Amino acid sequence: MTNPATTEPVLDPVSLEVLRSRLQATAEDGATTIERTAISPVISESRDYSCTLLEANGDLILAGGALTHHFGVCGQAVRATIKAYGDSLVPGDMFFANDPHNGGGLHAQDVLIQLPVFVDDRLIAWVVNSGHMLDMGGMVFGSWSPDAVDCFQEALRLPPVHLFRGGEEQSAVWKIILNNVRVPDIVEMDLRSLVAGCEVAKDKLVETARSMGVERFLSGLHGLRSLAEREMRRRISGLTDGVYRYTSWVEWHGELFEVPCALTVAADELVFDFTGAPPQTDHYFNSKPHIIEAIVVGDCTDVLAFDLPLAEGMFAPITVVCPPGTVVNSAPPAPVASAHIDVAINATTAAQQCVMLAIAASEANEASGLLCGPLAVSSMALNTWSYETQAGTPDGWMMMDGSLAGNSAGFDRDGTDFWTFMIARKPILEAIDVEMLESWYPVLVDFKKMRSGPFGAGRYRAGAGCHMRFRAHGAAQLTGALLAIREDFPLSGTAGGLPGATSEFVLHPAEGPSVPLAGKSTGVVLGPDDSLEFCLGSGGGHGDPLTRDPAAVARDVRHGRLGPAEAADVYGVVLVDGRPDDDATRARRADERRQRLAAAVPARRPVPADTRGTGPTGRIYPGVDQHGELAVASASGAVLAVAPQPWTDGCPTLERPLTPGLVERSYLDPVTGDLLLVEVAPEGHPCTIESRPRRWIEASPTPG
Known part of the structure; x- marks a missing residue:
């Protein structure tokens, strides 16, 4: 890989910025159209959708909406569509794809609607909209089953196929899709919201291209891509050359799958190498290279270029190595319903921490103030639920509150509650309001609050995840699938901070004792007066807990995050009438340090103290x-x-x-x-x- 050409774009900097602003507004208008016209809360409330603009060859221009992880997979989908249909593309075509193994995006539920944009029969761009469909068929409602052992069990999967051909709706394709899902009315309306968003964005793109002239428009896209690459390379060059490694793990009922990442920083390029990842498996978390790349580049540029929109130029200096036949580069019939979560999120967590190691080893630069611990996205515990309506038809929802983990601490600040990224360009997912959830579905929420406990302790502590309990109300029973990631293996802290919390599910039957549930389960049934409680995990702390400001510890006790005993045991802070006793705290902390050294195993390779x-x-x-x-x-x-x-x-x-x-x-x-x-x-x-x-x-x- 070499540096980009140094020829200046035809457009001057002011014109380029005007174009970029128009394109961003176009993408956001397309995204807003989706949100306003979709009917399922997973899109309209939780905002699990995106509107992505791409060049004629599939290169990312920029995107709108909340989910950055969606943006980077759209190019692979467009290139698969071009390969399949080539020169036969005409104005009015629109394509559907949802198979990660063949032209799809993150997983089968995140369908991609692709619209080629023409001006006077010349292909100038693509609009690709993605949204999470409530169901795409398969063995469980929601199409997300930990029990699936191959991709054929998971969902209806389609390669790129015409949804519209030359402006004519392809009713047979619509019928195939809707015939294979459990809630066709909802899925159809959500699909049509993606179609509407494509049309809105297309019209604005055509208007922009015509007002500028097609050649100037295309030259401007080239200029924006070149500038993004140039700036990305400049920021990478501020990192200290070297090799940085971080290892994470995926859990499966006590079995561990190692996800190692080695980052090589060399001049203005980054190489993330996942060599050593285990072979693909019959578990539902196998992933694909385009998914790993999209998520890794998206999250790592959140750190290095958080103030810039994600664009193709940012991908150019970054190489992601995913060995074939492994969980990061699987092939059919590997199940992939969770291709963007378990393995992929652990991969990006490892990659981002490698970047953090490189930042920590570098001279001060734009990213130095953004040091933080591991991404807490891998501490989610999503769950999906289905039931039979009074009319005898199936319905259900995804409990998006299961995404509200607490993020890791930063090097100078506490983590944020109910949030998974310390650093991000924009929000990722939002929970459905309790009132909205209860009005849409047969459920009553007993409580929803911040999880308490000493997890993620440090000089700066982690944020807290969601602690929630709900019960069936108005339906004979609810049937659920649990999709937790971190059951036993918490995220580590940084710089001496303690690990975070793990995820927990507990069933409270109407009669009898409470029952802990495995984090990956299907067929969980809630009958009348049964309730389900879940606690989400969190990231880790930063810095030794014994160095935390005692006043901050006292404040956490007042706010119900900690008990007085936890303040003393974890932070060494002795409270008297709710206030720190300075002398007792100093003595307790000094004693704790002495006890650590007395109990520790000697260094593997000690160095003489007088070495200089x-x-x-x-x-x-x-x-x-x-x-x-x-x-x-x-x-x-x-x-x-x-x-x-x-x-x-x-x-x-x-x-x-x-x-x-x-x-x-x-x-x-x-x-x-x-x-x-x-x-x-x-x-x-x-x-x-x-x-x-x-x-x-x-x-x-x-x-x-």
């Missing part, structure tokens, strides 16, 4: 600095490692079991006893992070 380094300096990890060939703890100056060894090798460690096979491992400053890193990993697994800036590798006193 000479050469380049810089940051390796928050709280760990480079002094020549030495890695030292920032606070104490304790020597941790000699280049190129990992700095964690010089830390005393503490381990405590979480669940069978999982441990929480803490790496300590050998002088102060402060926590430098706390991670969750399978028992016996090496450290889950590695930061190797090039200056650290090259500082090695012995080659290699």
Whole structure:
């Protein structure tokens, strides 16, 4: 990959910005049309839709709507449609696709409606609208079943097919789709909302192209793409060259699937390599390269270019490696109903944390103030429910409140409640109002509140996820599918912050004891007066909890986040009449640090304390600095490692079991006893992070 051509675009900068603004307004108008005309709350209330504008070859121009993850998959769909229909495209054509294995987007429910845009019989662009359909057939309502073992069981899947041909509605295709879904009236109206949004955006694109002249319009698109690439490369070049690694895991009823990511930063390019991912499986979370790339690039540019609209130029300097035949690059008949969630979200979490490691090791730049912990999207616990109406027909909904996890802490701020991204260009999903939910569906909500507990503790703590309980009301029974991700394996903290919370489901029968439910379950039944309670997970904290401001801990107790005992046990803060006792707190925290060091296992590879380094300096990890060939703890100056060894090798460690096979491992400053890193990993697994800036590798006193 080389730098883009340096020729200047025909349009001047002011004209380019005017064009960009018109295009953004066009995409947002298309998106707003979808929201106003769809009838299912998953689109009209939770905003699970998008309107994406693309060049004639499928390159992303920009998009409107809430779901950035939708934007990047549309190019692959358009290119599949072009490959299938080539020169036969004519004005008035419109295509449907929903198969991730063959021209579709994120999963079968996120259908793509594709409209080629013509001016005087010349193809100038595409509008691709996506929205989550309430049902697309398959073995369970909602088409999202953890029990599916191949893609044939999951949903009706169509490659690119004409929905309209030359302006004529293809009634046979509509009938095939609607004949295979459980709620055809709702699905039809939501599909027509996507069609309407396409038409609105198309008309505005044509108007813009005609007013500018087609050649100037196309030149402007080229100019915007080139500028986006140039700026993206500039921002990447502010990162320190090196290799940064982070490993995450996907759970499946006690089985773990490793998702390792290695980021190589070289000049103005990034390579995210998922080599080492396990083979594809018969579980529903297999993914595809176009999905991994779309989500990884979307989330990582949220950090590096959060102030810019996502565009094709941002993809150019970024390579995503997904080995064939693995869970990140599966082939039929692999089930893919959750292709954008479990594996994909863990992949992007690992990728984004690799970027955070690179930012932490770099000189101050635009992204330095955005350091934060892992994305909490992987702490969601979505659930879908179906029932029989009084007319004897099926109906149902997706409980979008199951997406409201609490995000990880930042390096200088607490995480946000009911939110999964510390950094994002715009909101991702919104929950349905309780009153709206109860008016649409046979359900009563007992409570919906912030989850309490000491999870994600740190100098800055994680946000809290949703804690909710509801019951059937007005239907004989509700039948549900549970789709939790983090049941036992919480997200790790950063810089000594503690791991976050895991997701939990509990069934409360009308009679008898409460029953914990597996996070991936189907056929869950709520009868009269039965209720379901769920608690969502969260991201991790940042910094040692013993360094949190005692006044902030006291405030959390007043707000019901913590109890006084948790304030003392986790944060070392002693409260008297709700106020911190400064002397008692200092004494308790000092004693806790001494106990850590006394209980810790000695460092794997200790370095003599009098070792001195000479050469380049810089940051390796928050709280760990480079002094020549030495890695030292920032606070104490304790020597941790000699280049190129990992700095964690010089830390005393503490381990405590979480669940069978999982441990929480803490790496300590050998002088102060402060926590430098706390991670969750399978028992016996090496450290889950590695930061190797090039200056650290090259500082090695012995080659290699």
